[in-house]
Amino acid sequence: MSKTKGQPEASPSEEEGKIRLGPLENFIGFNLRLAQDASFQTYAQHVGKPHLRPGRFAAMMLIHQNPGLTQMELSRAIARDKSSVTPLVQTLQREGLITRTPSEIDRRRVTLRLTDAGEEVLKSLLAHAEEHDRKLDAIVGDRKAELLELLKDIVKHLT
Amino acid sequence: MSKTKGQPEASPSEEEGKIRLGPLENFIGFNLRLAQDASFQTYAQHVGKPHLRPGRFAAMMLIHQNPGLTQMELSRAIARDKSSVTPLVQTLQREGLITRTPSEIDRRRVTLRLTDAGEEVLKSLLAHAEEHDRKLDAIVGDRKAELLELLKDIVKHLT
DNA sequence: TGTATATAGTTTGAAATCAAACCATAACAG
């Protein structure tokens, strides 16, 4: 024990790439998270600051596709808790992108619709999202159908 | 304008399953998010409350696999900002699961190691994670290699 | 009808996260 420490400081991976992942290497969940994260990051910086957030885009698209959608329906479709939807739609409304009108057949419900301004913004967001997804398409190439099927299977079986 | 509303309340998907996704249907990013979310949810409720969080498990596994790992290295490996790592490792330390010793060769760095208790907890978490990933394995079957390759390709090309 | 139960949405509180500002130490340049 001449040196104060028994071990040479450890065998810490001197470079980031050399880190051992162990079992994580082949865990689907872990790799799913890394991929989703990378995708998100790329998208976010692509869109810039103002209208970012994939959640926003997804929400607006769903409202566009399903005018009169309720918050609960939206909540399920984007897999977010209903309590997360509240501030989201309130923000969109405050920005004049959607309208929230109480349902007449069920006064608990709020129905959502895009405003004209909302449609405009959605159009622009869609353009960005498409460009981003083209990048992903380029990576997966002809394996895209397979990938989508796998992801959808996972969602279907776990839900 | 005989009726107060021009449209019959909308054509809102009466059941949750019938919502139109539009372009989202085939966006890799969107499906990636849903799958990762479903996976996370399932894992979380599997482990129960106490030691949950995939981030915790991943962090502990990486420290186990790479004793002496620094926070920056950990940060990159789990794709989290370094400022997110700080509270994570502090919590782990407070719970007696890891040690954080300042590096002697570079006094800015903190090196991380699992304690014996940490190793124990990791063992148990690993069991849960494996069981969870078996569920995923069952879903993807023999397409697992393909899926992992796709996910890793996405990460590699987007980073 | 009236009571119990379920559902839509909001509120509140806790956790995770990122980004930017900051501090300390290290590496580098003259």
Added chain:
DNA sequence: CTGTTATGGTTTGATTTCAAACTATATACA
């Protein structure tokens, strides 16, 4: 050496999120 620049980690502030409690409506049933 000394000043400049880069790097590891922490702090702070804003955002997103979930979960649980709560309000209000609606539905079921007795």
